[in-house]
Structures are given as structure tokens and as C-alpha cells.
Amino acid sequence: MSPETPSGIPRALVVWFPDWPLVAAQLAGEVPERVPAALLEKGLVSVCSAEARAAGVVRGLRVREAQSRCPELVAVHADPARDGREFEPVVAALETSLPGVQILRPGLCAVRARGAARYYGSEESAGGAALEAASRLGLEARAGIADSVFAAEQAARRAAELSPLLVVAGGESAAFLAGLPVTALGEPKLASLLVRLGLQTLGSLAELPPSDVRSRFGAEGLTAHARARGRDPRAIVPRVPPVPLERAADFEPGLDRVDQIAFALRPTAEAFIEGLRVQGLACTELRVHITDDAGQRSERTWGHPHHFGAGDVVDRVRWQLQSAGSTASSRGRGNRPGSAAARSRTPWRTTGEALAAPVVQIRLSPDKVDLLGRRGQALFGGVDERLDHGLRRLQTMLGHGSVLHPVPGGGRLLAERSLLVPWGEDAPAGTAARAERPWPGAVPEPLPATVFAELLPVQLLDDDAAPLRVGPRGDLAAPPAWFYPGPGAGRRAVRSWAGPWLLRQRWWDADESRHAERFQILDSENEAWLLLGEGGRWWAEARYD
Known part of the structure; x- marks a missing residue:
């Protein structure tokens, strides 16, 4: 075992979770497990499950072609925020066995191998500890150890399912990488150029003199050349574990009445707000996760015009529990004659204050925060906080959709050009850009009163x-x-x-x-x-x- 590479850079241990964006969607409850599933990005399949691959679905297919090969395919759109959110507890679990983790991207992280090898006795034992931590979470993982982060990542990607750990001996990373295609660099434009020039493998790239690579390909090519030689200049910078800001309330046994849940949640909401205050933060966007005893989950993000207090948090949870079926907004489409609005359903059906399924956990997490002293946003551009307080009291008494404010929309019909959004909520993503489009065929100004x-x-x-x-x-x-x-x-x-x-x-x-x-x-x-x-x-x- 060599604690350092010949270039003096510490050896790296990389842990890779295959198909992580799809796994994150499964963890978020958006995709069932063990079904043909695919993640879509820009209309193409970017990640697909093993069941989908067995049916002939591969990366790069268009949606219709993928569905023609596998009619039962479950498709979900890419969401980088979801990938990072679901990866956070995974990294926290790894840090209990291997401190000093650096997140390279959601689904891929690195650790300096030297300290872990000293603690566990060998690099193989350190890699095994990382894999065991992942298995305790019920996740499939691969691990690789090599002289650089890039080489260790390639080793992890090429570890077999029956032997999920691949250790490249010290000084052997260049030989290990030599036979890999240049597409492994993850730089499509550079890889395409290298292939056209006859450089098919990393070994052929590594044989070129560095001065020639710099003069022909610039700094990007020089970095790729170093990686191909097993001397990735990237250093592993362990992250500073963030202060946990989210809070969870567990109910055993589960509660099936909204008023009981609201009462029991109050201490957790107060602890959530106090934890943010200690850090000098204010929550402006709140994510609420609700799980019932059947394993069904409801997840929603709530906004606030200023910042959340404990009472506001409890109100949002109560509204989410009470929203058995709410009319989905037909933003950008207008009111079509004779058409019925679609309805989005949650797992809970309420009869008065009773829920059909007992709730066993409510988790509160801040999606957006700001410095506490900077939160002074006012209504109508400037104003009296008493008015805002009165509007929020109306929402508390009458429901989330009782107080609405208009935002500019986009469309050809007049009803599409102004949207009503609940007070405290932001306009839907893309609304501002939609309003700025030309919309040929729309009625010109002046508009009807x-x-x-x-x-x-x-x-x-x-x-x-x-x-x-x-x-x-x-x-x-x-x-x-x-x-x-x-x-x-x-x-x-x-x-x-x-x-x-x-x-x-x-x-x-x-x-x-x-x-x-x-x-x-x-x-x-x-x-x-x-x-x-x-x-x-x-x-x-x-x-x-």
C-alpha cells in the first residue's frame, strides 16, 4: 500500500452510487421501486433503471422511442435540487464511518484514502467500510481506490457487482487508465476532437508531450492529459458538515386528526424556527414532508412574504393535511369552455378534521433562507406590517387560497395574462419569461377594463x-x-x-x-x-x- 502517489498527491477513495438521479426520485417517492423507469433531460433519456435497460431502453433515446420499446416505462424529469437533497443524508451516513467526505456531485463523493486506511488497517478495509455504510441505507454502491480522484472514479465505475470494490495499486493508475476510451474524461467536445485526430484511448493521449497538448488544446486539454496519466491535479477538500436545520416530528402511534397533529407539531415547529434564529437565518421557503403509516408521502414547498414563524409553519402543515384535492391551476391556458380543471390528489382524505390514514412523521426543512436582519419585504412596495399581519390572519382562518395576489402571466387569452397566486407564494417557475414572449394573436393594448x-x-x-x-x-x-x-x-x-x-x-x-x-x-x-x-x-x- 502506498499512502501517496508518485506525484505527492494523496490517494483517493471514491464512492459511486449508480443511477443516482433515478435513485433519488425513488427515495423521494416519485418513482416506484423495481419498475422500468427513466430520467428525462431535455427530452432525452439520461438515466434508466436496470429493468428499463433489460427492455431495450438506453441513454440518449427520445421519450417516444423509449416508450415504444418499453410501454410500461415510468418517466420522471431531472431535478438537481432533488438529487442533492436526497444525497445529503447518504453523505451524513458515510461520514460516521469515513470522516472528511467531499461531494463531487450528487451520487459521487471522495475521501482521502490514507487516513481511512490507517484507521481500518488497509485500503481494502476502508473501502469495505464505505460500502457497508451504504448497504445499511439499502443503497447499491461501488468504490474505487487509486492515485487520483479521476482514476479512483473510473475504478469505482468499473467495479463488478459481485466485487464492488476495485483497488488500483500505487503507481499503476496510468496503466489502468490507458485502455479506457477518451469519452471517460466526461468532456464530449474534447473527446470528439481527440477521436477525430486518431486519439481513441487515454493511453494514446497520455503519450503526447505536455507542451504539445497545451499548445494544441489549451488548459482544458492539459488537465485531461494529467488525468489520463493518473495525476489528476484536483485535491480532495473535505466538506464542513452543515449544521442540521431540518426538524422531524415522529408520532407513535400515528395521529389521524388534523387538530391533534397541529397541537403535537407545535414544539417541533418552535425548535425549527429557533434553530434557524441561532444561525442568524430566516426561512422564506419551507418544504413539508408528511408520511402516513402506509408509507405514502406528501411533499410540498410553501412560500412566505417575509419569513416563517412557528405559527406559520403549523398553519402550512394543517393546510397541506386538509388539501384532500385542490384544483390544479391551468396557468397559461385560460378557461376553456366546457372543460373541467384537473385535480391533484394527496394520500389523505379528510372528513372534517379526521384523516383516513394516521400520520407517523412530519419533516420540516428550509428550502430557502436569508439573513434574519435582511427580511423586511413589504406588501405593495412598501408598507404597513399590520396589513400583512391581517392578510396572514385571514389565511389562517379561511384557508391558504383565501388571499390571492395577481402576477403577470403569458398567453393569447386575457384570462391567461394575469394569474392569481396565494399570498406568500412565488409565481410558478417560468412565469416571468412566459409573460415576456410576443404571443402573436393576442389582443393588443389598450386591454379591456x-x-x-x-x-x-x-x-x-x-x-x-x-x-x-x-x-x-x-x-x-x-x-x-x-x-x-x-x-x-x-x-x-x-x-x-x-x-x-x-x-x-x-x-x-x-x-x-x-x-x-x-x-x-x-x-x-x-x-x-x-x-x-x-x-x-x-x-x-x-x-x-
């Missing part, structure tokens, strides 16, 4: 008192002549009109496609309207007051 929350059924008739018909290309058999502004309203003459403006969107999606027309009319009562026609029926979208 009155926009109906729900489309108002009206009638628009021609001279023969027949419903107005618009051809596929916007042609009219007869102009609009009569208008009924609502059920039971009298008939009004159409004095002037403009249109039709055709609304054709998402024709490739059978569920979301739209084929409609819009008119602006002025009736005999001198009221101006914006009308929407679809499927032979007409609705009033807004009125110009």
Missing part, C-alpha cells in the same frame, strides 16, 4: 337570426347583426364590429389544441365587447368599459 373570471355565454347572430358562422379561413357568410349579452338579456343590434381574428394553437395536441375566433363588437347600448367563438358557440371574454 373588465375581464370575466369565467367566460360568459352569449349569442352572436347574423341578419337571419342564425348563429354566426366563421369559415376555416376566417370568411363570413354574413356579417354579425344581433347580439344577446347573456341568458335572459334582450337583443341588441351590432353597430360596428372588427374581426375575426383566428386563434389556432397546439394543433398537434388533441387535448390542448384550440380552434377559435375572436370579434370586437359595439352594440346598440354603446357597450364594446371582446367575444370568443368556438365550436359554433360564443362567449364574452371581456368588456371595454
Whole structure:
């Protein structure tokens, strides 16, 4: 055993968790275990489970092709925040056996092999201790030990399932790496260039003089050259274990009433807020994990306009428990005539204050924090904290969706251009960028003063008192002549009109496609309207007051 490499860099022990992004999704309860599953990134498969690979799914496939090979494939989108969040307890468990862990990325970490080998007696024993710590968590892991971080990572990736530890003897890392393809560098552009130049393996790259590599490939090529020679210049920098900020409340036996849970959670919420205060922090975004005795989990992130207090935390947990089914916001799509909003369901069904399944654990973790002294955000740009306190009291009494504030949205319909978000919550991700898009076909400014929350059924008739018909290309058999502004309203003459403006969107999606027309009319009562026609029926979208 050589405690240091010939270049003087301490040997590295790398622990690798295969398919970690998919494992993290399973740990988060988003993907069932032992099913064909794939992680999607930019519309392509980036990680797939062993069951999916057995069915012919490989990395780089498009979603439809992967589903054609494996119809039962469960797909989930990539989430770097989830990967890091679920990896944190894994690293904490490794640190109980091997202190001084550096996280290279979620699913991959490194330790200086020298200290661990001295403690456990050999490098093999140190690697075995790391694997045992992973197995206690029920996770599959591989470990590699070599003269550099890069070489140790490649050793871990090439460790066999029956022998999950691969130790490369001191001074042998260059020979171990020589036969590996240049794609192992993890630099696609550089690897593509090297292959075109005839350098297929790391050994052929390592044979080049460093001066030639620097002059041809620059600093990036010189770093790759050093790694190919087993002399990765990266040093292992152990992390400073973070102060635990999350808190968990365990109930044994489980509680099945919301009021009981809220009462029992209060000390944990106070401890959670106090722990943040001691660190000089304020929680502005809270993540709540709820687990029942059947193993079902509910997870949600809550925002706050200022920062959370203990009472605010308890309120959010209560609202999450009570939300047996909430209407999913159709942000960016508007109110479609005759369509029903989808509903998102949680595992708990409430009857009054009773839950169908007893809750056994509630875990509170801060998603976003800020310095305590800097939290002074005020309502409407500047203001009275009493007003904010009153709004939060209304939320506490009436529910999370009782106090809403508007944020700019994006879309062609007026109802899509303004979203109502619960007070304290941020606008959905991407809303600001969506609002800035050009949206051809949208009504130009000035916009109507009155926009109906729900489309108002009206009638628009021609001279023969027949419903107005618009051809596929916007042609009219007869102009609009009569208008009924609502059920039971009298008939009004159409004095002037403009249109039709055709609304054709998402024709490739059978569920979301739209084929409609819009008119602006002025009736005999001198009221101006914006009308929407679809499927032979007409609705009033807004009125110009």
C-alpha cells in the first residue's frame, strides 16, 4: 500500500452510487421501486433503471422511442435540487464511518484514502467500510481506490457487482487508465476532437508531450492529459458538515386528526424556527414532508412574504393535511369552455378534521433562507406590517387560497395574462419569461377594463337570426347583426364590429389544441365587447368599459 502517489498527491477513495438521479426520485417517492423507469433531460433519456435497460431502453433515446420499446416505462424529469437533497443524508451516513467526505456531485463523493486506511488497517478495509455504510441505507454502491480522484472514479465505475470494490495499486493508475476510451474524461467536445485526430484511448493521449497538448488544446486539454496519466491535479477538500436545520416530528402511534397533529407539531415547529434564529437565518421557503403509516408521502414547498414563524409553519402543515384535492391551476391556458380543471390528489382524505390514514412523521426543512436582519419585504412596495399581519390572519382562518395576489402571466387569452397566486407564494417557475414572449394573436393594448373570471355565454347572430358562422379561413357568410349579452338579456343590434381574428394553437395536441375566433363588437347600448367563438358557440371574454 502506498499512502501517496508518485506525484505527492494523496490517494483517493471514491464512492459511486449508480443511477443516482433515478435513485433519488425513488427515495423521494416519485418513482416506484423495481419498475422500468427513466430520467428525462431535455427530452432525452439520461438515466434508466436496470429493468428499463433489460427492455431495450438506453441513454440518449427520445421519450417516444423509449416508450415504444418499453410501454410500461415510468418517466420522471431531472431535478438537481432533488438529487442533492436526497444525497445529503447518504453523505451524513458515510461520514460516521469515513470522516472528511467531499461531494463531487450528487451520487459521487471522495475521501482521502490514507487516513481511512490507517484507521481500518488497509485500503481494502476502508473501502469495505464505505460500502457497508451504504448497504445499511439499502443503497447499491461501488468504490474505487487509486492515485487520483479521476482514476479512483473510473475504478469505482468499473467495479463488478459481485466485487464492488476495485483497488488500483500505487503507481499503476496510468496503466489502468490507458485502455479506457477518451469519452471517460466526461468532456464530449474534447473527446470528439481527440477521436477525430486518431486519439481513441487515454493511453494514446497520455503519450503526447505536455507542451504539445497545451499548445494544441489549451488548459482544458492539459488537465485531461494529467488525468489520463493518473495525476489528476484536483485535491480532495473535505466538506464542513452543515449544521442540521431540518426538524422531524415522529408520532407513535400515528395521529389521524388534523387538530391533534397541529397541537403535537407545535414544539417541533418552535425548535425549527429557533434553530434557524441561532444561525442568524430566516426561512422564506419551507418544504413539508408528511408520511402516513402506509408509507405514502406528501411533499410540498410553501412560500412566505417575509419569513416563517412557528405559527406559520403549523398553519402550512394543517393546510397541506386538509388539501384532500385542490384544483390544479391551468396557468397559461385560460378557461376553456366546457372543460373541467384537473385535480391533484394527496394520500389523505379528510372528513372534517379526521384523516383516513394516521400520520407517523412530519419533516420540516428550509428550502430557502436569508439573513434574519435582511427580511423586511413589504406588501405593495412598501408598507404597513399590520396589513400583512391581517392578510396572514385571514389565511389562517379561511384557508391558504383565501388571499390571492395577481402576477403577470403569458398567453393569447386575457384570462391567461394575469394569474392569481396565494399570498406568500412565488409565481410558478417560468412565469416571468412566459409573460415576456410576443404571443402573436393576442389582443393588443389598450386591454379591456373588465375581464370575466369565467367566460360568459352569449349569442352572436347574423341578419337571419342564425348563429354566426366563421369559415376555416376566417370568411363570413354574413356579417354579425344581433347580439344577446347573456341568458335572459334582450337583443341588441351590432353597430360596428372588427374581426375575426383566428386563434389556432397546439394543433398537434388533441387535448390542448384550440380552434377559435375572436370579434370586437359595439352594440346598440354603446357597450364594446371582446367575444370568443368556438365550436359554433360564443362567449364574452371581456368588456371595454
